[in-house]
Amino acid sequence: xxxxxxxxxxxxxxxxxxxxxxxxxxxxxxxxxxxxxxxxxxxxxxxxxxxxxxxxxxxxxxxxxxxxxxxxxxxxxxxxxxxxxxxxxxxxxxxxxxxxxxxxxxxxxxxxxxxxxxxxxxxxxxxxxxxxxxxxxxxxxxxxxxxxxxxxxxxxxxxxxxxxxxxxxxxxxxxxxxxxxxxxxxxxxxxxxxxxxxxxxxxxxxxxxxxxxxxxxxxxxxxxxxxxxxxxxxxxxxxxxxxxx
Amino acid sequence: xxxxxxxxxxxxxxxxxxxxxxxxxxxxxxxxxxxxxxxxxxxxxxxxxxxxxxxxxxxxxxxxxxxxxxxxxxxxxxxxxxxxxxxxxxxxxxxxxxxxxxxxxxxxxxxxxxxxxxxxxxxxxxxxxxxxxxxxxxxxxxxxxxxxxxxxxxxxxxxxxxxxxxxxxxxxxxxxxxxxxxxxxxxxxxxxxxxxxxxxxxxxxxxxxxxxxxxxxxxxxxxxxxxxxxxxxxxxxxxxxxxxxxxxxxxxxxxxxxxxxxxxxxxxxxxxxxxxxxxxxxxxxxxxxxxxxxxxxxxxxxxxxxxxxxxxxxxxxxxx
Numbered sequence: 048x049x050x051x052x053x054x055x056x057x058x059x060x061x062x063x064x065x066x067x068x069x070x071x072x073x074x075x076x077x078x079x080x081x082x083x084x085x086x087x088x089x090x091x092x093x094x095x096x097x098x099x100x101x102x103x104x105x106x107x108x109x110x111x112x113x114x115x116x117x118x119x120x121x122x123x124x125x126x127x128x129x130x131x132x133x134x135x136x137x138x139x140x141x142x143x144x145x146x147x148x149x150x151x152x153x154x155x156x157x158x159x160x161x162x163x164x165x166x167x168x169x170x171x172x173x174x175x176x177x178x179x180x181x182x183x184x185x186x187x188x189x190x191x192x193x194x195x196x197x198x199x200x201x202x203x204x205x206x207x208x209x210x211x212x213x214x215x216x217x218x219x220x221x222x223x224x225x226x227x228x229x230x231x232x233x234x235x236x237x238x239x240x241x242x243x244x245x246x247x248x249x250x251x252x253x254x255x256x257x258x259x260x261x262x263x264x265x266x267x268x269x270x271x272x273x274x275x276x277x278x279x280x281x282x283x284x285x286x287x288x289x290x291x292x
Numbered sequence: 293x294x295x296x297x298x299x300x301x302x303x304x305x306x307x308x309x310x311x312x313x314x315x316x317x318x319x320x321x322x323x324x325x326x327x328x329x330x331x332x333x334x335x336x337x338x339x340x341x342x343x344x345x346x347x348x349x350x351x352x353x354x355x356x357x358x359x360x361x362x363x364x365x366x367x368x369x370x371x372x373x374x375x376x377x378x379x380x381x382x383x384x385x386x387x388x389x390x391x392x393x394x395x396x397x398x399x400x401x402x403x404x405x406x407x408x409x410x411x412x413x414x415x416x417x418x419x420x421x422x423x424x425x426x427x428x429x430x431x432x433x434x435x436x437x438x439x440x441x442x443x444x445x446x447x448x449x450x451x452x453x454x455x456x457x458x459x460x461x462x463x464x465x466x467x468x469x470x471x472x473x474x475x476x477x478x479x480x481x482x483x484x485x486x487x488x489x490x491x492x493x494x495x496x497x498x499x500x501x502x503x504x505x506x507x508x509x510x511x512x513x514x515x516x517x518x519x520x521x522x523x524x525x526x527x528x529x530x531x532x533x534x535x536x537x538x539x540x541x542x543x544x545x546x547x548x549x550x551x552x553x554x555x556x557x558x559x560x561x562x563x564x565x566x567x568x569x570x571x572x573x574x575x576x577x578x579x580x581x582x583x584x585x586x587x588x589x590x591x592x593x594x595x596x597x598x599x600x601x602x603x604x605x606x607x608x609x610x611x612x
Contacts, residue, residue, distance in 0.1 A: 072358045090355065091346075092477060105305055112452065116451050121386065159397075213589070218593060
């Protein structure tokens with residue numbers, strides 16, 4: 048039981064909003080000490096796993112310079128312009144489309160996308176532009192597109208759309224992976240069961256990932272439509288606030 | 293022999309991080325100049341020489357980095373990018389060509405996975421086949437920087453400056469995924485997993501097949517919430533709850549159990565700040581005020597999927 052101290056440290060630390068790095072380090076040190084390791088040994092383990100897991104940070108480090116340059120030269124603005132031309136675009140539909148592409152491509156073993164490479168430079172700006180368009184159209188149907196160019200979304204709305212864009216990336220990434228083609232997770236499952244003497248086929252594992260993949264996509268569609276409805280409600284409420292001007 | 297293995301890209305990343313640290317050290321207006329420069333400098337060293345340094349040295353370097361972040365000695369100076377008008381003008385000029393570098397990266401991922409990973413002359417392979425995804429994305433990113441410089445006519449210093457700006461926007465959260473992976477490793481070494489699995493198996497009336505399914509699926513999700521990683525939870529919960537109860541006691545199908553069990557773990561990933569690379573780093577990247585906004589957006593999704601998983605597993609695992 049005492050070995051669970053690390054989990055307690057993490058829970059309390061997150062709840063009290065201490066610096067997350069500090070919470071994680073303290074959790075590791077206390078778990079190690081309780082398990083009878085010396086401080087030196089704990090540092091050695093931290094160092095070993097930190098170096099082994101550098102690949103987790105690698106893609107973000109590589110993406111940021113490209114994304115930075117492209118943003119400087121108007122990538123987000125261009126993505127917005129593209130969306131303004133698609134009349135049926137809504138924030139929710141942009142996210143549904145992205146998740147579909149992400150789920151299908153990763154099902155075939157191709158990992159495109161990512162928060163740094165796709166969501167920040169392309170998906171989020173497109174969804175935001177579509178939302179501007181929605182709101183402008185609701186206010187003044189005739190001049191919709193023209194107004195959308197100048198209009199600004201309230202900060203709360205921007206946060207909401209961006210958070211949903213990140214969610215779309217995660218859902219597409221997680222729940223497409225274990226279908227069709229065997230990649231990392233499926234191999235791990237097979238290896239773990241094999242070590243216990245259970246032989247399972249890769250195809251069986253992939254096949255049984257499909258129902259959940261469909262449920263996950265349906266969930267994303269539901270959330271995306273809820274987002275669109277919320278944007279519509281907010282834009283309907285907006286003219287009243289502007290009434291004073 | 294692999295020509296483009298992870299180590300090659302670690303060194304490139306290390307050099308870039310060193311440039312970031314150097315830029316900050318030279319910036320007299322940076323409010324947290326030395327703390328920030330030290331933080332990025334230390335990270336650069338772990339990328340450049342991580343393999344050859346003794347792990348214990350890296351551990352103490354991490355302690356220093358965590359100390360710098362926790363005492364707020366590192367931070368963002370607030371370097372500004374270009375103005376909205378400049379960006380709009382440049383977007384007008386470049387039209388859709390601006391997308392080419394951004395799309396080159398997924399294109400490289402496709403070609404890399406399907407083609408480049410199979411390219412070899414004798415024992416010389418172009419890509420490291422064990423890490424095709426990561427190496428292909430990095431290769432694509434290097435190509436994309438070149439293409440972007442060609443298209444925009446920007447100077448080679450621009451990617452370093454803009455990358456450094458974005459890197460500082462993400463800040464210390466950048467190393468959180470690695471630190472959490474290390475914590476997961478320490479949990480595993482200390483034997484935290486079996487304790488959790490045993491608690492769950494003993495606290496519940498698992499003689500009912502449905503309860504066994506609920507215990508396994510929620511166990512996967514809860515333990516993933518604690519560890520931040522479904523891959524770490526899978527062996528522990530499957531050996532502790534899944535195989536003994538669902539397969540051995542109630543004669544369920546191991547393939548169905550395992551496939552849906554892993555996906556139940558992913559529901560936990562959607563809910564936890566411990567999965568920093570999926571939930572917290574994006575919040576920093578998208579410059580969200582509320583760091584938990586991504587998790588909040590994912591809560592309804594995760595709850596519906598885990599419920600669906602329990603039902604799918606219950607109706608299928610004892611039948612097929």
